Amino acid sequence: MKISYFIKLLTVILLVSISNQVKAQENSGTLPKGFVYAKEVIPKLRTDLRYYSENNFIGKPIDGYNKPKCILTKEAAQALKKVQQDFEKLGFGLLVFDAYRPQRAVNQFVKWAQDTTDTKMKNQYYPNIDKKDLFKEEYIAAKSGHSRGSTVDLTIVSLKTGHILDLGSDFDLFDKKSHVNFKNVTKNQRSIRLMLQRRMVKHGFKPHEKEWWHFTLAKEPYPDTYFDFSIE
Template identity: 55%
Template sequence: MKNSFLIFLFISLSFCAQNLPKEFVYLETIDASIKSELRYLSKNNFIGKPIDGYKNNCVIVTNETAKTLKKIQQLLSKKGFGLKIFDAYRPQQAVNHFVRWAKVLQDTLMKSAYYPNVPKSELFKQGYIASKSGHSRGSTVDLTLINLNTGKELDMGSPYDFFGEKSHPFSKNITKKQRENRMLLRNIMLANGFKPYENEWWHFTLKNEPFSNTYFNFPVK
């Protein structure tokens, strides 16, 4: 069993390999059981194109963030749930890509799926796009919960990266069960040292992040 895990880890890291800055790690080296689907590596995101700086499906975070996520994963697994990461460390070049896109008001390819009720001109004002992101500091994660038996994501009432009131953690436009699912994620993240973002149910930042004022720009690969 141990040899199988080492082979899996070697194969994974052969695709995700670079000299990371000190205190950064590939999450799979700390806990390979945490699932991931980096949306910005694909066209399945609010822009509709792969985002600058994303080269491989590699979850990169600070070491302290990784260790805390491992602890949370272990706690969740006892209840039959697990974590799934949509985004973690995000290079500044990706944030710059978002900013450039946000200024081209006629580019609304994914509006119906991701921001149907918010004018693109309002995305900055309403806090969905910014020139700097906590993700670039390495201790912020966008994530959801999955059922370990089925592998399916829990119903959170709105998709990841949906820009609108329905994505606010305490939105009234969701069902009781959807709210319970959000609170399950929120409560375990808060209980283990993460702080939430009030516009997005999926967004959490480690309270004692090691790089609170440093924004990195190395690629995700």
């Protein structure tokens, strides 16, 4: 009986210890191996992390975005640093809307897209498409490159004034206007899109044909892994 009692006691102590260690790790802001906070690699990088706020196509903060932190794999952050350096020579820089995205956030997007009664953000984010068609048009999917840690959504900003350049459509606009090769934009908007595309491709990123802001590192380190750690 005594031996059994002590085994149970040790088990409880061990479980409590493990629980405390996990909580301490979650609260310390540590990242899984291979990931970094982008601003630690790119000090002048600017962010407007929409999924931490209500300013997104769902209209409320998204699951897993517990802090407004921009996280990427080390490889993606180093490549993005080179893009930033190119733009800094011209007086510009990058502004990131989203980077690493937990799988739980993607699951929330899918659940939202399946609820065709919730259209409160339609006028701003998908005015010309029925919500039921978001899957068919590939604006929403069950898996996202963002969850692999080497995909980033971004635009160009003036380092001096903070002015965001006009690329012809807003971030996350589910519309043909956002397609990379959309023709009905001004000459200036088209040239800025091309400037962003060329510099991202130059430093190893692949563009997304339906979203001018979306790029994935071609040689991403985790091409088959979808992470779900929260952003702290």
